[in-house]
Amino acid sequence: MTAYHNDKSCSVILKEVVKVLIEKNQYKEEEALIICNKFQAKLGCETLDSSTMTIDDLRVQHWEDALQEVRQGDHKKVAMDCYTLWKTRRLQLLTMSENTKDMLCELRKSTRLVLLTNGVGQVQREKIESCGAQQFFDAVVVGGEHAEEKPAPSIFYHCCDLIRVLPGDCVMVGDNLDTDIQGGLNAGLKATIWLNKNPSIIKVSPTPHYTVKSVMEVPDVLKNVK
Structure with missing residues (x-):
């Protein structure tokens, strides 16, 4: 496909998620970076069973699991917020020269x-x-x-x-x-x-x-x- 994300745009997206985690959810910068890295790792090896969930559900789960691995607790809302921001900005920054x-x-x-x-x-x-x-x-x-x-x-x-x-x-x-x-x-x-x-x-x-x-x-x- 001739549309792409360059390294700069991918970095921008993750920085925005990190900012939200720090400013709205009281995570330390180190924690926020770890969460984003964990999400990226899960994204890279994901397998979707479309009979049990949608791709959106799966990727929200990636965020929830990443958050849970850093801090125990109920992270459903934060996971949804992270995914919505990540997906929205990812599509917005997809470019075709x-x-x-x-x-x-x-x-x-x-x-x-x-x-x-x-x-x-x-x-x-x-x-x-x-x-x-x-x-x-x-x-x-x-x-x-x-x-x-x-x-x-x-x-x-x-x-x-x-x-x-x-x-x-x-x-x-x-x-x-x-x-x-x-x-x-x-x-x-x-x-x-x-x-x-x-x-x-x-x-x-x-x-x-x-x-x-x-x-x-x-x-x-x-x-x-x-």
């Missing part, structure tokens, strides 16, 4: 575009709506709403069907080798283009057909795809 928007608009004049992302449907749809990404694509597919996600070939075939194009005529552009590039290879797409965010990485596996340092390079690469 003007250059990226212009590039996508230009590409759509000659190319059919699908936004394919893994993740929980509600979370990803909220992100897509918040940054206005849908208007730049012919279709949007969220893996969590289907039986299989990237890198399974089936989700790529579904995308191809939506825009009535054969897999052998499609190109996958993504920044994740394990899901985007491996998935494109698994599905037998015409080519894969890897957005390498870390130029120090030279040898990679799986091996993409093309590598770029910026999404702005993609149009030129597409002209040379054989």
